[in-house]
Amino acid sequence: MREATTDKLHIFIVMFFVSLIMSIQSPIFTPYAAKIGASSVLIGIMLSVASLANLTGNLIAGPLVDRFGKKLFIMLPLFVSGTLFIAHALVSDAASLLILRTLNGFSLAFLIPAALALLSGYAANSQQQGKNMAVNGILGTIASIIAPLIGGQLGALIGYANTYYVIGLALILTALYTAYLLKEREVIVKKRRTSRPVNFIQLLTMPNLYIVFITGFAMMYIHGVIIYEVPYLTVEKGLSTATTGQLFSFMGIGTFLSLSLFFINRFNPINRLIFGLFGMCMSIFALFNALLSLSLALFLLGFFFGIMMPAMATAVTDAVPSEGHGRAFGIMSAVYSFGMIISSFVTGIIRDVVSPYFVAFSIGMLVLTVVGYTWFRGLQSARDDGY
Template sequence: MDPRPIAPAGARTVDVQRLIDDHPLSGWQWLVFAMCFLIVLLDGFDTAAIGYIAPSLIKEWGVTKPMLGPVLSAALFGLAAGALSAGPAADRLGRKRVLTIAVLVFGLASLASAFAADLSQLATLRFITGLGLGAAMPNAVTLMSEYCPTSRRSTLTNLMFCGFPLGAACGGFLAAWMIPQWGWRSVLVLGGIAPLLLTLVMVALLPESVRFLVTRRQSVERIRAALARIAGARVHDYDRFTLSETRVVTNERGGLAQVLARPYRLGTLMLWTAYFMGLVIFYGLINWMPLLLKEAGLEPRTATLISALFPLGGIGAVFFGWLMDRFEPNRLLALGWALTSVAIFSIGQLVGQVGLLVVSVFLAGVLMNTSQSSLAPLAAAFYPTNGRATGVAWMMGVGRFGGIAGSFLVAQLNLMQASIGTVFTVVAIPALIAAAALWVKRGTDRATDPDDEPAASALAH
């Protein structure tokens, strides 16, 4: 027997996603986009900041590169813990509440990090910063994807996700300018104050996901108020709001039980693998590339600026998002990761030629960051609403351990005195593994198609 509430005869009902799809993007949706973009941008800035201030820490505190390992990886442990806990919380409590708390936490912790007196204090505060960062990213992705028209979801989500590499790149450019004038602590002060100001805006303006409101059987008045900002007065024509899922719902409890249900299990594992491998590359290079290039003979300022081109390459994600809305996304991303492997390998072969090195680093950044960023909308589209925040967050949370592995991998290669060519050859291998994982995932999408099993539909009343 179907436990869902039955609408009275003559009730005027509408599917909320269809209502969103039938209207052009409103100013309200662009406001949601802007706030999520800023959250992700600040996430990228704070995440990458520690790598850019590392040379200054070595000089001021008289520490060695291996001693920086715990500091560089502390935020990554926090990122993993934050993501793994925040996804299920957001599927229970709502996207807005968890997202606002997350931004507040990483803002306060980043500001406090600027006043750390030693490596131990800095590592502790970076862990707390990571808790907020880890919770913020997946919920921003989830909230944005749930306010997007279906036909433009990957494009807009990828465009929003460009904030992360842009924020990381801005961190490099700002660090190169700020550190000589005000010292390394100024970078962390900026990384703390900006999120705290954004938190105030989020409390006042950021809406809850309308899809979440429907699945949680919230009042018609609350759902109608959210949709009125998109569809205008037309929403008053309806007194019932439904949500027909585009993916099979196998567990009414949602959360991790949904993400690990049999139709999703293999696809989930492949997403985790791809994201893990992508972050092995990203954090291995973002944390160590300035030092690697400096040791290869480049001036510190030049090494920092060239390294900043790597995360800046993520702007290419917009084009991939557009392609994902039109072609089979798993195959597209598998190709992206295969090309990433070739591009990263080439960096280690061109260190002595600065002009070609600049081009190589930027091209590798475009391919790698575009492929990595595109995994977020891929995951958001893979899961139904009741498991979407958990699915995206756990992919990112498990993937964060790849960031930890990447930082220690490059540190270990340094201890072994590996050549810069060897370092980049080794770091190129995870991209091939990510490509293989996405090729395997192609075969799992059919199992989650609601044409094969009836999709669940929530009804708000």
């Protein structure tokens, strides 16, 4: 028991540092790309292509994680990504940055499904699963609060290129920590003889997972618009990277607050997803219509984002047997990447014509309508069958 707790602690530490290090670049990538000659459209393409590479890697990662284990696919991506981030500091043109961003997106695609699948082995029921995912989310959120401030200050003090050196070396050190201290989790629960590996087609056609996946897409579309638009304030309004880092921290504080409410894990994860998506839609609607200040709107977006993230992972593990967790989390990560691809690409193209916030609100409400109708119709059918 004590050994299992120690092993789980190592996973949390690794995930915290990965979130911290990766989030450092959030306030500096857009101005860095603009500095070396990338237009707003090209920056959108960079983010989209990186997410497309990430999506491709997610789909490849799922079966490999289930077959060959989790630790390997946590350690190697960290080494590769650290090297690629160091290379970011050496580029002199936008084309090279695009290539590095794409390769980095593909390498990191293996990390999240492997880490979530490994963490899912430390829960005996849905409530423990929700708590583990919430703790992981809290640590990631603390990182997301601190990291933009660090990234913004580093960008202002030592420059964008030197900041990428720091990011790369930190990831390589985290990879070394993983290699020496992280252990593969052995599943204690015996598999039934009748159980069969769950394939992608079965996962995609499960009713509950269908709801989870399209909700995840809408969530990440809205999130992607924020990730694109807020750093672009440094280009359009001449704000410092330190200021945009502070704005991201407001979003992180909201996420931290909602993740700290552990009693929420007692509620049905699908209901939490519907509530969280509705809150994100209303928050971005208020942002679009200037009903709230930017900092308060970002705080609320972060709050509802924090409600959705653990619910998403819990809904997946509730619906899928343990031998299919790698594939399921791979698809979930691919859906996240797809949401980022579409949002980054569309935002880069339309931002001078239509408000990206309005488009994000429209997509969120459309998905919310479909999900709400499907879910509540299913509940009504279940009640009717009970009679």
